[in-house]
Amino acid sequence: MARRAQGAEAEAKGGLLLIAPPAIYALLLLLAPLLLLVVYSFLTDGYLEIVRDFTFANYHEAWTNPLYRGVMLRSLIVSLLVTVATVLLAFPVAYFVSFHVEPSRKSTWLFLITIPFWTSYLIRVFLWKVILGYNGVLNAGLMKFGLISEPLTFLLYNTNSVVITLAHAYAPFAILPIFVALEKIDRSLLEASQDLGESRIVTFGRVTLPLAMPGVVAAVLIVFIPTIGDYVTPQLVGGPEGRMVANLIQLQYLRLDNYPLGSALAISAMGIVAVISAIFLLFTRRYLKGTK
Amino acid sequence: MKGGVFRIYTIGYLLFLYAPVVLLPIFAFNDGTVIAFPLQGFTTRWFTQMWSEPGLWPALKNSLIIAVSTAILSTVLGVLAARASTRYRFPGKAPVMGLIMLPLVLPEIIVAVSLLVVLLGIGIPLSIFTVILGHVLMTTPFAIAILTSAFQGLDRSLEEAAYDLGETPVSAFRLVILPLVMPGIISSMLISFTLSLDEFIIAFFLGGTQVTLPVYIFSQFRFPASVPVIMALGTILVALSVLLLTVAEYYRRRGIAKSGGKDTGGFL
Structure with missing residues (x-):
């Protein structure tokens, strides 16, 4: 017993020694800065410097000023729309690759799906502007085929264009976790269900979908959380009515030099996201537990 | 064909994913300053102009x-x-x-x-x-x-x-x-x-x-x-x-x- 305990201690020591550099890096450059951001959000912005007076004024401003409140609400709606659209559109793709592609060719399909994600994000967003614009590719194509007589104007510089562009940008983040969950499903369960006389659709609803839920939950979170903080897409294709919270944060930090208010906006956005994610996890808890 | 509807859907989805990437070289070789259709003809001058961008x-x-x-x-x-x-x-x-x-x-x-x-x-x-x-x-x-x-x-x-x-x-x-x-x-x-x-x-x-x-x-x-x-x-x-x-x-x-x-x- 004593020897085993000693072995475990040595193992813990070895592990801690290895993890120390990345852990210290993350503590110093991630956790400490995040905590400082929280502190800043309670300080007062003075002229040229930050006054060390504790205040709730920044949060009061962030939550009651109709401009900030509107942008925050819009960011939330856009993130939710993007999440729903991305996950719904991605599911059949993950399903196809997992269930209908030869095992030896699966990684090639996944590679094809991930390639566009690795190409310059800025340039991809800009090209969506080219596709969706008044004289854009989509309008030109639709006019050429006589489907519309004049260019559609609801495509660019609004919430629609932000949702389309973000749904494109986050596609692999939704496909990959769902694919991994689908891969783990024991295929004999599906056969059992069909042997017991269930149709394919009922089998999907009662066996495949519940078992794929951990992947769906992961996909929802991994799309929802970062989208609310996206800066480039709303800046380039959002137009004045498509601005999101990251644009506000940038404005406070780099233009207006109001760090406390910028921090309060950032912390508020993160808080909203955290609360919604927690509620979502609570509702999907039974799926995550039931799939052992 | 295996996968039927799902295969067609996935290929459609890939078209959506690749749309911007495919357009990029088209406009890079397009002989026009406006990034829009119709195309104006082939050129490599944007690539040569890149060398002199300060x-x-x-x-x-x-x-x-x-x-x-x-x-x-x-x-x-x-x-x-x-x-x-x-x-x-x-x-x-x-x-x-x-x-x-x-x-x-x-x-x-x-x-x-x-x-x-x-x-x-x-x-x-x-x-x-x-x-x-x-x-x-x-x-x-x-x-x-x-x-x-x-x-x-x-x-x-x-x-x-x-x-x-x-x-x-x-x-x-x-x-x-x-x-x-x-x-x-x-x-x-x-x-x-x-x-x-x-x-x-x-x-x-x-x-x-x-x-x-x-x-x-x-x-x-x-x-x-x-x-x-x-x-x-x-x-x-x-x-x-x-x-x-x-x-x-x-x-x-x-x-x-x-x-x-x-x-x-x-x-x-």
């Missing part, structure tokens, strides 16, 4: 310095974390790993502003160096994800055999484990390099007056006249990253085959 070369140099440093640093940190998490059990493993992997889901703007506050607080001037600090934070989780799958497939008995033959933990790591995970290390470096080269927000906030390639590209979007040159630059960048990724994918697959694991596909 801001582009310093930005490229900065980006390369940052991306190479980030690739090396985050892979070193990634090797340590992946080795620790796959081989050892130690107290506080879950929260520590959670913290290190957090930037994977944290919006980049949060990472950027929180680091900005700290750096300005301690009085470190913004430069290439501060961008590297931020990029390493962001790319380390990706490095860990790739390296974990490389370390996971390792056979413990190989390492034990090395000890029995008189190797120390350090020499066993260097002589036995490192060669086996080398493909994972190369793949991790290439992915971190690609991510850093493309990163905009952190570079925008933490670069100060030092401009990286994405920051340069973003600034050029304001001038319609310089957009065709950016399309040409983008085409080269896309071709380059597809090349790098194919090499990374090759090493990733070879690494999995080498350590005897099964390919589950994908980088993430």
Whole structure:
């Protein structure tokens, strides 16, 4: 017993020694800065410097000023729309690759799906502007085929264009976790269900979908959380009515030099996201537990 | 045809995914200053004009310095974390790993502003160096994800055999484990390099007056006249990253085959 305990201690020591550099890096450059951001959000912005007076004024401003409140609400709606659209559109793709592609060719399909994600994000967003614009590719194509007589104007510089562009940008983040969950499903369960006389659709609803839920939950979170903080897409294709919270944060930090208010906006956005994610996890808890 | 409706849907979805990437070279070779259809004819002048853009070369140099440093640093940190998490059990493993992997889901703007506050607080001037600090934070989780799958497939008995033959933990790591995970290390470096080269927000906030390639590209979007040159630059960048990724994918697959694991596909 004593020897085993000693072995475990040595193992813990070895592990801690290895993890120390990345852990210290993350503590110093991630956790400490995040905590400082929280502190800043309670300080007062003075002229040229930050006054060390504790205040709730920044949060009061962030939550009651109709401009900030509107942008925050819009960011939330856009993130939710993007999440729903991305996950719904991605599911059949993950399903196809997992269930209908030869095992030896699966990684090639996944590679094809991930390639566009690795190409310059800025340039991809800009090209969506080219596709969706008044004289854009989509309008030109639709006019050429006589489907519309004049260019559609609801495509660019609004919430629609932000949702389309973000749904494109986050596609692999939704496909990959769902694919991994689908891969783990024991295929004999599906056969059992069909042997017991269930149709394919009922089998999907009662066996495949519940078992794929951990992947769906992961996909929802991994799309929802970062989208609310996206800066480039709303800046380039959002137009004045498509601005999101990251644009506000940038404005406070780099233009207006109001760090406390910028921090309060950032912390508020993160808080909203955290609360919604927690509620979502609570509702999907039974799926995550039931799939052992 | 296997998969029927799903195959057609997936191909349609791939068209949606590739639409911007396909348009890029079309406009890069288009002989018109306006980025729109109809096309005006073939030209390579945007590519030649790229050579005389004054801001582009310093930005490229900065980006390369940052991306190479980030690739090396985050892979070193990634090797340590992946080795620790796959081989050892130690107290506080879950929260520590959670913290290190957090930037994977944290919006980049949060990472950027929180680091900005700290750096300005301690009085470190913004430069290439501060961008590297931020990029390493962001790319380390990706490095860990790739390296974990490389370390996971390792056979413990190989390492034990090395000890029995008189190797120390350090020499066993260097002589036995490192060669086996080398493909994972190369793949991790290439992915971190690609991510850093493309990163905009952190570079925008933490670069100060030092401009990286994405920051340069973003600034050029304001001038319609310089957009065709950016399309040409983008085409080269896309071709380059597809090349790098194919090499990374090759090493990733070879690494999995080498350590005897099964390919589950994908980088993430």
